[in-house]
Amino acid sequence: TQLLEQSPQFLSIQEGENLTVYCNSSSVFSSLQWYRQEPGEGPVLLVTVVTGGEVKKLKRLTFQFGDARKDSSLHITAAQPGDTGLYLCAGEAGGTSYGKLTFGQGTILTVHP
Amino acid sequence: GAGVSQSPSNKVTEKGKDVELRCDPISGHTALYWYRQSLGQGLEFLIYFQGNSAPDKSGLPSDRFSAERTGGSVSTLTIQRTQQEDSAVYLCASSLSGVISEAFFGQGTRLTVV
Secondary structure (H helix, E strand, O other): OOOOOEEOOOEEEEEOEEEEEEEOOOOOOOOEEEEEEEEOOOOOEEEOOOOOOOOEEOOOOEEOOOOOOOOOEEEOOOOOOOHHHEEEEEOOOHHOOOOOOEEEOOOOEEEOO | OOEEEEEEOEEEEOOOEEEEEEEOOOOOOOOOEEEEOOOOOOOEEEEEEEEOOOOOOOOOOOEEEEEEEEOOOOEEEEEOOOHHHHHEEEEEEEOOOOOOOOOEOOOEEEEEEE
């Protein structure tokens, strides 16, 4: 069973602060995705990273995939109240689990004005 | 439809009753997932269907939970003899299986067992 550990589980910060969310595993993933969920909605894809060491930027969000493709991070610069939500990482495995996404348990981010 | 559709959106049931939750995935998506989400928590994996392969049921919390997927499309999650701890939002997602498979989620069914 492939597990993704996300940390921290909860994060409460003030507007304008920076933050990093981590997603770690002992398993290698062929790709890793980050999702964001707002209250009352299903999670929505933010980004997919595929190559070890890859860095992708989406406005104030920076996503990094570890060199060994076992871990990833999401960094938010100058957080805003609109960033509040649940952030989930999901890894896609190969081999017999090909195509199956494994989700981390999520990080609940609250940004206070 | 354009997205994943779940019904009902809300369900209140009495303890001990059986409930069925429905998921209509995006047409052509071969993979389908069921997750459970308690208030303010992350996703708890329940079951995964992939094409005609045997489903991965490793996340089902007890034998009161079962799911089927008919004709590779619509899926039904059944909870028998519901308990109060079953109260949660049940999310369904579907994806194309390929090298990179984005999961598209429905809005969920909020189940309340009273």
